[in-house]
Amino acid sequence: xxxxxxxxxxxxxxxxxxxxxxxxxxxKHNDILPxxxxxxxxxxxxxxxxxxxxxxxxxxLKAGTGKIKVMLWSQMHGDEPTATQALFDxxxxxxxxGDLKDEAELILKNCTLYFIPMLNPDGAKRFQRRNAQDIDIxxxxxxxxxxxxxxxxxxxxxxxxxxxxxxxxxxVWYSAGNxxxxxxxxxxxxxxxxxxxxxxSRKKSMxxxxxxxxxxxxxxxxxxxxxxxDFMPTAFGDNIQKKGTSTILxxxxxxxxxxxxxxxxxxxxxxxxxxxxxxxxxNFVIKEITDYEKIPFNKKNKLFDYIIRxxxxxxxxxxxxxxxxxxxxxxxxxxxxxxxxxxxxxxxYAYFEIDINGAEIISxxxxxxxxxxxxxxxxx
Ligand SMILES: [Zn+2]
Numbered sequence: 001x002x003x004x005x006x007x008x009x010x011x012x013x014x015x016x017x018x019x020x021x022x023x024x025x026x027x028k029h030n031d032i033l034p035x036x037x038x039x040x041x042x043x044x045x046x047x048x049x050x051x052x053x054x055x056x057x058x059x060x061l062k063a064g065t066g067k068i069k070v071m072l073w074s075q076m077h078g079d080e081p082t083a084t085q086a087l088f089d090x091x092x093x094x095x096x097x098g099d100l101k102d103e104a105e106l107i108l109k110n111c112t113l114y115f116i117p118m119l120n121p122d123g124a125k126r127f128q129r130r131n132a133q134d135i136d137i138x139x140x141x142x143x144x145x146x147x148x149x150x151x152x153x154x155x156x157x158x159x160x161x162x163x164x165x166x167x168x169x170x171x172v173w174y175s176a177g178n179x180x181x182x183x184x185x186x187x188x189x190x191x192x193x194x195x196x197x198x199x200x201s202r203k204k205s206m207x208x209x210x211x212x213x214x215x216x217x218x219x220x221x222x223x224x225x226x227x228x229x230d231f232m233p234t235a236f237g238d239n240i241q242k243k244g245t246s247t248i249l250x251x252x253x254x255x256x257x258x259x260x261x262x263x264x265x266x267x268x269x270x271x272x273x274x275x276x277x278x279x280x281x282x283n284f285v286i287k288e289i290t291d292y293e294k295i296p297f298n299k300k301n302k303l304f305d306y307i308i309r310x311x312x313x314x315x316x317x318x319x320x321x322x323x324x325x326x327x328x329x330x331x332x333x334x335x336x337x338x339x340x341x342x343x344x345x346x347x348x349y350a351y352f353e354i355d356i357n358g359a360e361i362i363s364x365x366x367x368x369x370x371x372x373x374x375x376x377x378x379x380x
């Protein structure tokens with residue numbers, strides 16, 4: 001099948017592969033355990049490869065017989081679950097590919113896939129970035145003091161993959177370039193030295209990202225960014241790249257009205273399978289490094305969830321004009337919305353905006369709960 005058609009088919013038929021038992025961001029180890037242990041199609045070889053600091057089992061799922069080795073790991077940050085869900089959709093795809101059987105078979109014939117979903121189950125339990133030792137696993141790639149980091153590096157070395165997919169979530173307030181468009185997905189091929197050398201293996205990850213960007217632009221035009229490639233000596237991507245694995249970081253970001261990131265999950269599903277298809281027929285090598293460099297850099301904190309523009313705010317018997325920026329904050333069990341900025345937000349954008357043209361509102365301060373304002377101005 002022509003490659004763009006494959007991506008379109010994945011996008012169109014996604015619901016038939018979606019793992020329906022996972023449907024929100026606060027998934028736990030207990031949610032994925034049965035989805036691993038009860039897989040008995042024979043497509044996957046499943047092994048427990050170790051335990052988290054608090055003793056939760058971490059699994060490796062292996063599929064395919066090809067000579068190109070690809071390793072994918074998700075959720076080393078406990079509150080970044082979007083790709084974990086997409087990996088379970090991808091498992092369903094390989095077990096029941098339906099009309100895309102030829103493409104699934106091609107991938108499994110040319111590649112051997114190694115999946116490690118939810119590398120940080122203790123962090124997932126608390127819906128926090130760090131593990132149970134309060135170590136950021138992604139800054140522990142050299143010392144390897146956390147069992148999760150030790151495990152990831154051990155299997156990197158055992159498998160020695162040609163390609164590595166390092167799967168994360170990012171804040172939803174990144175824009176793609178200096179624009180109003182959210183960075184719904186962001187990519188990076190990490191550097192392995194301060195000089196940001198581009199060797200053959202790093203070049204391949206640039207080409208592959210350019211290939212994914214190309215096809216994803218059809219679904220989310222202008223909503224793809226890339227991270228700065230400043231070398232981070234203690235991070236995993238950088239060190240895995242250094243060992244000769246072409247490393248691709250994918251960050252799931254924001255999309256309007258997608259608080260649980262289920263649309264972004266679907267885009268992960270398409271992006272990753274499309275990348276695996278491109279790897280298995282080697283057609284990404286037509287891309288140039290400049291195609292990668294054309295992807296705009298992410299701009300941090302450019303976006304808000306909501307902006308109320310031109311409000312007249314009463315304070316101390318005076319009134320002043322200001323824009324009000326509202327962002328969500330994730331607690332362990334829910335998201336809350338708070339006022340994060342008061343002032344001139346003419347250089348910022350939001351998923352939802354309203355201009356109230358100087359109308360007076362209630363007195364507000366930074367940190368206030370914003371639920372009342374959202375109900376008043378955005379929920380009709
Ligand atoms: Zn992360």
